[in-house]
Amino acid sequence: MHQITRNFFRRNQRQPIPISGMASTSSNVNSTDDTSALSIKPKNGLSRSTSLLNITESAAQILIQQNPVQGTDDHVEKLSEASTSLSLPEQHSNDKKIESLASQSTDQFEQGCGNNGKLPDVVVKDNDTRKASFKLSWRVEGEQSEQHKHDIISLTWASHPMTVLIFTKLKSPPVDLVCEDMVRWLKDYKNLEIYVEPRVRKYLLEKSPYFEFVHTWRDGDDTEITLLHKEVDFVVTLGGDGTVLWAASKFKGPVPPVVPFSLGSLGFMTRFESERYKETLDSILKGPINITLRHRLLCRVIKYPAKSSDDETEDYTLVLNEVTIDRGESAYLTFLNCFCDGSFLTSVQGDGLILSTTSGSTAYSLAAGGSMVHPQVPGILFTPICPHSLSFRPLIMPEHVKIRVEVPRKSRSHAWASFDGKGRIELKLGDALEISMAPWPVPTACLENSTTDFFNSIHEGLHWNLRKAQNFDGPTDLN
Numbered sequence: 001m002h003q004i005t006r007n008f009f010r011r012n013q014r015q016p017i018p019i020s021g022m023a024s025t026s027s028n029v030n031s032t033d034d035t036s037a038l039s040i041k042p043k044n045g046l047s048r049s050t051s052l053l054n055i056t057e058s059a060a061q062i063l064i065q066q067n068p069v070q071g072t073d074d075h076v077e078k079l080s081e082a083s084t085s086l087s088l089p090e091q092h093s094n095d096k097k098i099e100s101l102a103s104q105s106t107d108q109f110e111q112g113c114g115n116n117g118k119l120p121d122v123v124v125k126d127n128d129t130r131k132a133s134f135k136l137s138w139r140v141e142g143e144q145s146e147q148h149k150h151d152i153i154s155l156t157w158a159s160h161p162m163t164v165l166i167f168t169k170l171k172s173p174p175v176d177l178v179c180e181d182m183v184r185w186l187k188d189y190k191n192l193e194i195y196v197e198p199r200v201r202k203y204l205l206e207k208s209p210y211f212e213f214v215h216t217w218r219d220g221d222d223t224e225i226t227l228l229h230k231e232v233d234f235v236v237t238l239g240g241d242g243t244v245l246w247a248a249s250k251f252k253g254p255v256p257p258v259v260p261f262s263l264g265s266l267g268f269m270t271r272f273e274s275e276r277y278k279e280t281l282d283s284i285l286k287g288p289i290n291i292t293l294r295h296r297l298l299c300r301v302i303k304y305p306a307k308s309s310d311d312e313t314e315d316y317t318l319v320l321n322e323v324t325i326d327r328g329e330s331a332y333l334t335f336l337n338c339f340c341d342g343s344f345l346t347s348v349q350g351d352g353l354i355l356s357t358t359s360g361s362t363a364y365s366l367a368a369g370g371s372m373v374h375p376q377v378p379g380i381l382f383t384p385i386c387p388h389s390l391s392f393r394p395l396i397m398p399e400h401v402k403i404r405v406e407v408p409r410k411s412r413s414h415a416w417a418s419f420d421g422k423g424r425i426e427l428k429l430g431d432a433l434e435i436s437m438a439p440w441p442v443p444t445a446c447l448e449n450s451t452t453d454f455f456n457s458i459h460e461g462l463h464w465n466l467r468k469a470q471n472f473d474g475p476t477d478l479n
Ligand SMILES: NC(=O)c1ccc[n+]([C@@H]2O[C@H](COP(=O)([O-])OP(=O)(O)OC[C@H]3O[C@@H](n4cnc5c(N)ncnc54)[C@H](O)[C@@H]3O)[C@@H](O)[C@H]2O)c1
Pocket: 240, 241, 242, 243, 245, 265, 266, 267, 268, 269, 321, 322, 359, 360, 361, 362, 363, 364, 365, 367, 419, 420, 421
């Protein structure tokens, strides 16, 4: 289970984050972390070499916070959970065990993926890359006072970030101008290495040969893109929510921290004002940064007839919002059979089904009647689209389940799947889609903290529960 988020809501267990004895853990892991991990035999469908590479990279992203103030084993365990958004097996409750766990992290990961997409328990910096390393820590604010309590995940740079990747919304002249200005500033005043998409580099060079220093990759070269996370310390998005989804989709494994600037229309996930980018990036570069660890879903399409080798060969797609299975152009009801962890759950007869993350709960799932869920809650939303039934209410599943949705062989029509509203593919009779929680969340920087940002977004973006207040006069029960 993703303990970090589970613990978020266990009020009675909140503790200030403590940590002692973790230095040896990190160094121990560093010394044992080598690329031999790449030769681990796959068991779970994430068997492509890039996936295994990414697994190692995943283990390269995060450092454990070290804090000499308190040091009970219990605290160490909680920190590990918080630091990685990973699960700690029950038995790992002291430093020694965490050390040994860390040294097996890739093994753990592999099992985790096979089971429920779990991550390794302790993650460390990969010495082979130029990347800056960071630490994640979890703390509670407001514990000592009457004020509202907040669980905070914060990111502290352990070494100075040097490389930034900027994604920009397509075909938007105002966004292009901000990008141009930001690139100049980041180079001239912060001396960062800067990556942009190929079309953006072309645009910048048309503006001025000054931008020669900007890096990119070969247009359409997916291999180069999959290696980007090895170079990039953090990502900036200039656009709306769609640009955040677009940026996340470029990382088929671990994702660097994302700083989303608002230059779109709704901007539910983009809390930073582009007009104040200098101030924002200054503080991001210094850290610490409060973040929301946004879960993703790992989706695999199993074509009919399934081959025994499917687990080894099928590709996968990661979504930050949701995967949708709908009727496409067909005028018939979609008929879908749904299974949870191998047991039959229900059939969908309607326009389709949305399997959403909690981040995606405020997007399409909301429009289909699903509940809004705080993005830090670990769970998978199961939301029917226009079900032709009076009793089909949306569900929220625990994060460890594996859901399979099949188009029955006897269905009247095919179905269509889309991933964060993109990459539409046809599901023919007998085809299935399997989803589980992905092991690579997207860490997005918060303006304040995860909870305050979420509340502000539902108020400002969606006008949640906006209603004229009741007048004071009129009948009352007071006298
Ligand atoms: N009926 C609907 O509400 C509907 C239909 C199709 C797609 N969508 C959503 O659009 C998303 C793709 O976004 P896009 O910007 O590329 O397409 P888009 O340009 O069609 O915009 C969809 C809208 O959804 C908003 N949105 C996206 N993610 C959100 C989130 N997590 N929370 C709150 N609002 C969010 C965007 O701000 C935008 O206003 C899909 O993942 C899906 O959730 C919604």
